[in-house]
Amino acid sequence: xxxxxxxxxxxxxxxxxxxxxxxxxxxxxxxxxxxxxxxxxxxxxxxxxxxxxxxxxxxxxxxxxxxxxxxxxxxxxxxxxxxxxxxxxxxxxxxxxxxxxxxxxxxxxxxxxxxxxxxxxxxxxxxxxxxxxxxxxxxxxxxxxxxxxxxxxxxxxxxxxxxxxxxxxxxxxxxxxxxxxxxxxxxxxxxxxxxxxxxxxxxxxxxxxxxxxxxxxxxxxxxxxxxxxxxxxxxxxxxxxxxxxxxxxxxxxxxxxxxxxxxxxxxxxxxxxxxxxxxxxxxxxxxxxxxxxxxxxxxxxxxxxxxxxxxxxxxxxxxxxxxxxxxxxxxxxxxxxxxxxxxxxxxxxxxxxxxxxxxxxxxxxxxxxxxxxxxxxxxxxxxxxxxxxxxxxxxxxxxxxxxxxxxxxxxxxxxxxxxxxxxxxxxxxxxxxxxxxxxxxxxxxxxxxxxxxxxxxxxxxxxxxxxxxxxxxxxxxxxxxxxxxxxxxxxxxxxxxxxxxxxxxxxxxxxxxxxxxxxxxxxxxxxxxxxxxxxxxxxxxxxxxxxxxxxxxxxxxxxxxxxxxxxxxxxxxxxxxxxxxxxxxxxxxxxxxxxxxxxxxxxxxxxxxxxxxxxxxxxxxxxxxxxxxxxxxxxxxxxxxxxxxx
Numbered sequence: 169x170x171x172x173x174x175x176x177x178x179x180x181x182x183x184x185x186x187x188x189x190x191x192x193x194x195x196x197x198x199x200x201x202x203x204x205x206x207x208x209x210x211x212x213x214x215x216x217x218x219x220x221x222x223x224x225x226x227x228x229x230x231x232x233x234x235x236x237x238x239x240x241x242x243x244x245x246x247x248x249x250x251x252x253x254x255x256x257x258x259x260x261x262x263x264x265x266x267x268x269x270x271x272x273x274x275x276x277x278x279x280x281x282x283x284x285x286x287x288x289x290x291x292x293x294x295x296x297x298x299x300x301x302x303x304x305x306x307x308x309x310x311x312x313x314x315x316x317x318x319x320x321x322x323x324x325x326x327x328x329x330x331x332x333x334x335x336x337x338x339x340x341x342x343x344x345x346x347x348x349x350x351x352x353x354x355x356x357x358x359x360x361x362x363x364x365x366x367x368x369x370x371x372x373x374x375x376x377x378x379x380x381x382x383x384x385x386x387x388x389x390x391x392x393x394x395x396x397x398x399x400x401x402x403x404x405x406x407x408x409x410x411x412x413x414x415x416x417x418x419x420x421x422x423x424x425x426x427x428x429x430x431x432x433x434x435x436x437x438x439x440x441x442x443x444x445x446x447x448x449x450x451x452x453x454x455x456x457x458x459x460x461x462x463x464x465x466x467x468x469x470x471x472x473x474x475x476x477x478x479x480x481x482x483x484x485x486x487x488x489x490x491x492x493x494x495x496x497x498x499x500x501x502x503x504x505x506x507x508x509x510x511x512x513x514x515x516x517x518x519x520x521x522x523x524x525x526x527x528x529x530x531x532x533x534x535x536x537x538x539x540x541x542x543x544x545x546x547x548x549x550x551x552x553x554x555x556x557x558x559x560x561x562x563x564x565x566x567x568x569x570x571x572x573x574x575x576x577x578x579x580x581x582x583x584x585x586x587x588x589x590x591x592x593x594x595x596x597x598x599x600x601x602x603x604x605x606x607x608x609x610x611x612x613x614x615x616x617x618x619x620x621x622x623x624x625x626x627x628x629x630x631x632x633x634x635x636x637x638x639x640x641x642x643x644x645x646x647x648x649x650x651x652x653x654x655x656x657x658x659x660x661x662x663x664x665x666x667x668x669x670x671x672x673x674x675x676x677x678x679x680x681x682x683x684x685x686x687x688x689x690x691x692x693x694x695x696x697x698x699x700x701x702x703x704x705x706x707x708x709x710x711x712x713x714x715x716x717x718x719x720x721x722x723x724x725x726x727x728x729x730x731x732x733x734x735x736x737x738x739x740x741x742x743x744x745x746x747x748x749x750x751x752x753x754x755x756x757x758x759x760x761x762x763x764x765x766x767x768x769x770x771x772x773x774x775x776x777x778x779x780x781x782x783x784x785x786x787x788x789x790x791x792x793x794x795x796x797x798x799x800x801x802x803x804x805x806x807x808x809x810x811x812x813x814x
Contacts, residue, residue, distance in 0.1 A: 373483025418463025732760025
């Protein structure tokens with residue numbers, strides 16, 4: 169492996185030109201996707217009953233830790249950071265690193281305020297009962313309808329003409345607190361769902377992570393026994409789905425981009441064999457997802473999609489890490505689930521460790537490539553910092569966007585598996601030799617914050633990587649280096665004209681706040697958190713659409729009309745509500761999106777199946793109202809905030 173250094177800043181222009189060259193992100197010649205985006209894996213029906221790609225948004229235990237002692241830990245300017253060691257704080261840390269803080273959950277039905285999350289719970293100062301009531305309605309919509317038949321997140325549609333079914337869903341969620349739709353309406357959830365769209369790793373993964381965090385919160389805060397048990401059963405079912413994503417591929421260490429069940433209302437897909445009669449992989453040119461039949465021999469009613477991309481992969485990994493954090497010491501979780509989860513994570517980790525050689529990159533060979541069942545690297549499966557989205561390898565290159573994802577993913581695998589080889593690879597190689605933590609600090613923003621051309625899929629992936637790093641990395645100097653830069657590099661970069669801090673996306677706000685304060689999986693944070701960031705995130709959750717969340721269009725600036733070819737608008741100002749004045753910049757965003765100068769508040773923002781990867785500056789968004797949106801974005805932010813321990 170080439171380990172020389174090269175400043176990514178000198179190749180930003182080249183990489184940017186490559187990014188905008190365009191390729192078909194979903195293998196659909198009608199969708200022009202820049203090569204730096206893993207496209208949204210959603211096909212929702214249009215008003216004519218056909219499928220449109222991404223109709224709602226075109227375009228993740230031990231008693232003590234024993235890390236290295238703190239020496240001279242550089243801050244973001246490369247000098248020593250005077251605040252690097254927590255010796256003078258009252259938090260869970262020592263001058264040599266973080267310490268574990270064991271917690272014994274109370275008996276169910278015994279309310280407890282001992283476990284205090286970033287977002288307060290019942291009986292704790294600042295608790296918002298109305299917000300939790302909305303979270304419960306969203307949870308019921310998710311678990312009863314969205315996950316029906318597959319036990320994990322997917323997009324679903326209920327035809328507009330099925331007015332009685334749609335009204336029943338509305339009344340069930342808003343006017344009852346029941347978890348039994350059939351008892352309420354006389355039909356099973358699958359009987360009212362017109363189409364179950366595919367499961368996709370990003371959304372399913374964060375949904376499973378939310379299941380884990382929610383179960384952990386209810387367990388640790390002594391919620392009623394029935395609620396704790398229900399949450400446990402949802403978690404266990406979703407862990408079966410998580411395992412299925414690997415099992416369907418029939419290949420150890422390979423995970424699906426997505427999957428679907430073909431014996432319930434579903435999208436019609438055509439499966440392709442892995443190889444032709446001469447043993448050549450199919451299709452001949454690797455694409456961003458080909459449907460395959462079940463290769464395990466165990467699930468003939470399923471089909472799965474290959475070519476898992478970085479955003480889908482990191483979603484699955486976030487699910488594994490969150491589940492392990494919550495269940496590892498829980499005796500009520502069968503050992504078989506724990507053993508299987510560790511084994512699956514280890515298989516994935518070992519495949520990332522493989523050094524792969526490609527004729528076009530000879531003589532150098534590289535690790536950190538995501539493999540597919542056909543033996544090739546997936547279309548968007550490049551995580552090595554010397555790679556630039558599969559377009560090219562640059563020996564010595566330092567792609568901080570890849571580095572933050574790779575470091576977080578491997579930290580999660582080390583946390584789950586405790587495998588000596590994986591732990592050594594993380595600490596001795598990725599951190600010790602290749603300095604991934606330094607690369608993140610120096611170059612992490614370069615393919616994330618790209619101004620008006622920013623791709624918020626990249627934001628989402630970078631923040632997922634940051635969460636995994638700050639939650640599961642036990643290398644103390646590396647943790648501090650990242651902790652002391654997460655704000656100035658990713659969240660509120662001084663020279664950014666569109667910092668993440670101004671958006672009000674709860675996922676970004678909470679990941680920054682917990683990372684900056686040193687929250688971790690073994691105990692509590694060791695610095696006070698940024699209350700302004702948390703307040704911004706909470707405001708967004710309060711403004712988030714209640715359940716049911718239908719994908720009806722939102723056109724805030726109807727007179728702002730333009731095209732990528734004619735990007736200027738005749739009317740550049742609009743006031744969608746009193747006191748909110750938007751300055752429309754025109755069709756100048758990524759892929760020619762119409763964007764405003766100001767971010768759109770969540771209360772007005774149009775529909776998306778996952779807001780944290782959707783452009784928050786788009787004032788106009790389409791939708792026909794047939795999709796019942798999963799709100800998995802709300803779920804992961806809210807329950808992550810409730811779980812992360814102060």
